[in-house]
Amino acid sequence: MKQSHYPQIHLSYLDGLRGISSLYVVIFHLHLMVIIDMGNSIPIWIDLLSRVALYGSSAVKVFIVLSGYCLMLPVVRYGNGYLPGSLWDYFQRRARRILPPYYAALIFCLLLSAIILGLQKIANFQFYLMGWDLFSPYFSFKDVLLHFLVIHNIIPGTSITSINAPMWSVALEWQIYFIFPLLLLPVWRYWGCLSMLAIALIIGLTPHYLFNGFMDSSCPWFVALFGLGMIAADIGFSTKPNLLKLQKSLPWGLLAIISILLAGFIRWKIIGLEEWVFAICFSIAVACLMIYCTNCVTSGKKLPRIVQILESPIVIALGSFSYSLYLTHAPILFLVRHFLLSLNISHNTFTVLFYVIGITTCLVFSYLFHLIFEQRFTKVFR
Numbered sequence: 001m002k003q004s005h006y007p008q009i010h011l012s013y014l015d016g017l018r019g020i021s022s023l024y025v026v027i028f029h030l031h032l033m034v035i036i037d038m039g040n041s042i043p044i045w046i047d048l049l050s051r052v053a054l055y056g057s058s059a060v061k062v063f064i065v066l067s068g069y070c071l072m073l074p075v076v077r078y079g080n081g082y083l084p085g086s087l088w089d090y091f092q093r094r095a096r097r098i099l100p101p102y103y104a105a106l107i108f109c110l111l112l113s114a115i116i117l118g119l120q121k122i123a124n125f126q127f128y129l130m131g132w133d134l135f136s137p138y139f140s141f142k143d144v145l146l147h148f149l150v151i152h153n154i155i156p157g158t159s160i161t162s163i164n165a166p167m168w169s170v171a172l173e174w175q176i177y178f179i180f181p182l183l184l185l186p187v188w189r190y191w192g193c194l195s196m197l198a199i200a201l202i203i204g205l206t207p208h209y210l211f212n213g214f215m216d217s218s219c220p221w222f223v224a225l226f227g228l229g230m231i232a233a234d235i236g237f238s239t240k241p242n243l244l245k246l247q248k249s250l251p252w253g254l255l256a257i258i259s260i261l262l263a264g265f266i267r268w269k270i271i272g273l274e275e276w277v278f279a280i281c282f283s284i285a286v287a288c289l290m291i292y293c294t295n296c297v298t299s300g301k302k303l304p305r306i307v308q309i310l311e312s313p314i315v316i317a318l319g320s321f322s323y324s325l326y327l328t329h330a331p332i333l334f335l336v337r338h339f340l341l342s343l344n345i346s347h348n349t350f351t352v353l354f355y356v357i358g359i360t361t362c363l364v365f366s367y368l369f370h371l372i373f374e375q376r377f378t379k380v381f382r
Contacts, residue, residue, distance in 0.1 A: 013293045016310030018066055019319030021059040026329045028056025029134055030358050033337055036131040038347050058282055060169050064222045065286045067173055068229025071180060076237045081189040087181055094177045102170055104373035105327035106147055109164045112331055113137035134165040134330035150174045153218035160218050164330050172218055176226050184227060193231045200227035221276040225283040232287035236294035252292035259285035321370035328369050329362045336361055
């Protein structure tokens, strides 16, 4: 195996980016519930918060780009174009990383559902689903089976948001884990980055354009976002002359800003393009940011102050249990929301308490969940 050019560098900003994104998803989902519950009596401060809190789906895009980046790092660091170890070793590592916490969270949701439905039968307890409840105790055996098989996002005629809505993206990422070594990596190895990205786009957009978009709800074009993460890792650590030239010559920070502005124009309908185009533009911005931060780290430079938050101890610590936070926040917010609504308090009091208690409870519960179900299986490969 060829010796790594950057063997000891730890990219702590990746943990920070992961941590901020996971917390943003929680705030995004909580905020949507607040808007539904407050109806027409939304105060100005909630309206202002809406301007920054309603783009939670973008955080999922960050996760996918990060995944492509992190899985590609060991390939490009050693310069031989192959994953370390055997293909079976790779699948074992991915399974140990993603499946135990996923199944633990799924079983927790099933137990919670059984308790809720049991209380309705044996006690004077009434339960009503509300708008943007991301957890639901009403589901079929088919839903449970598809979740255990981690394919609930790709079966026509099924809801990808049943049981625990955020789990749809976990299933998508699990499927990308197979596409990566079996297709994307060989194409990258023999034909380069652009060919690999083209194949990823074809895979992601074929259901949209040839099958009437029946998989649009599961965003299959995220395969291309994963490919952008691969390219960012390749540019950041490759020893190939053409990529080294790109790494050192292009203004990656400026390109990140330009890409995010373009994504904003698309999102705000100033340019009438489809959702996948926004996803690509936004993910290009994330990829450029990662290349920029990697260049700073490898050259010994400090990140700009606005980006240094990604390396703060609190944000990095949050990143260490971000997967558990993502998996468990939906049922926890569900419980906190329904409890507070049962108190018949004012809208403003409900909103403040929901933010404080909801976020705090999600963080505490997910950290404990991480210690019990995730930490023992986690091995970080950077």
